[in-house]
């Protein structure tokens with residue numbers, strides 16, 4: 301993409317909240333304007349897509365400030381108002397706070413240690429071959445079907461959606477027959493801002509959308525987590541649910557919450573990163589060629605793809621006390637929202653930030669977050685992305701050519717792609 305032009309300082313503070321604009325693309329011009337002139341900018345939160353208005357929040361867009369907020373959990377709490385821009389229903393807050401994601405040190409630490417025990421690199425690596433085989437078979441099928449038809453395949457609906465979900469269900473130890481359930485749940489929780497997505501939005505008795513993260517909306521998922529845990533105690537296997545279900549230190553409500561967290565954190569992120577990276581490669585044939593020919597290392601390249609296409613767009617914190625950030629006064633209780641795609645394109649840190657440079661190093665992107673909540677699944681995510689990119693180079697050695705624009709998710713939280721058509725050349 302071309303660099304967004306700098307806007308004059310007197311231009312009004314642009315909106316980066318409205319989820320509908322993300323259906324058209326990341327608002328890089330707005331982000332740049334905020335970084336240059338209003339690095340901590342007040343955002344209104346009007347009613348949108350049937351969701352009630354909120355009190356507004358501070359948008360943090362510079363890399364340095366994003367890292368500071370994420371690291372300083374004493375000032376910027378994940379616990380007080382949880383981690384989504386939308387305020388939870390006050391009745392649901394105690395329940396939502398049971399999730400590790402929505403806790404602060406020192407309580408957060410205990411859960412993090414517990415779940416890390418189930419999530420060791422050794423266990424994750426154990427799935428490497430299955431993951432690779434899955435990448436290979438999904439791509440082979442998609443390419444074969446395209447060659448037999450109009451030469452076009454949709455990498456999202458035919459490859460990456462299934463890839464992310466099936467890899468996660470393997471790691472968790474969810475039986476094949478229950479996999480569709482997981483897809484349904486994650487769509488409901490993440491895709492709720494997008495009118496196209498399956499689960500959006502369920503309406504309550506007042507005709508308003510139901511919060512997909514409320515206890516009542518999650519009951520079926522929790523019941524399932526218990527049934528699966530009981531099954532794992534009877535039939536232990538080398539998977540994460542067996543490890544959690546047999547851990548004597550983990551309470552039953554904690555187990556439910558871990559299951560929920562892993563299902564949403566582990567699926568839609570990879571489901572975004574995988575096609576996001578492929579889309580960038582399709583748009584940059586020279587970069588794709590250099591990757592295919594081994595001129596750039598895949599580890600470095602993966603970080604650049606994650607920098608340019610961060611799967612997570614925002615996370616929220618709440619100020620625990622009055623403070624000052626980049627010269628702006630923040631009051632106790634204010635919502636503070638970090639914008640990952642903006643931090644990743646901050647020209648103060650990344651030279652030529654809109655260029656795709658697969659050999660960029662150092663590359664301190666914040667796509668996996670930072671501080672105490674830094675992504676616990678990064679190793680598993682990288683393992684999956686590595687296998688997918690290697691297998692795409694093998695399956696489409698000639699070129700990876702766009703066959704139309706991708707369709708994007710309407711969400712200010714997940715940088716999702718709903719379709720990515722590519723042309724499959726004859727080999």
Ligand code: HEM
Nearest residue numbers: 400401565566569570573611667668669673675676677681
């Ligand atoms: C490319 C893929 C992924 C990206 C970009 C990503 C991104 C993130 C980010 C930004 C956070 C920090 C949240 C915060 O600041 O509050 C996070 C946390 C987390 N992620 Fe990931 N994630 C990915 C894949 C995964 C996978 C595959 C799993 C598990 C199977 C996973 C599990 C988690 C968990 C459990 C947390 C919470 C950690 C805590 O609260 O201490 N993630 N992730």
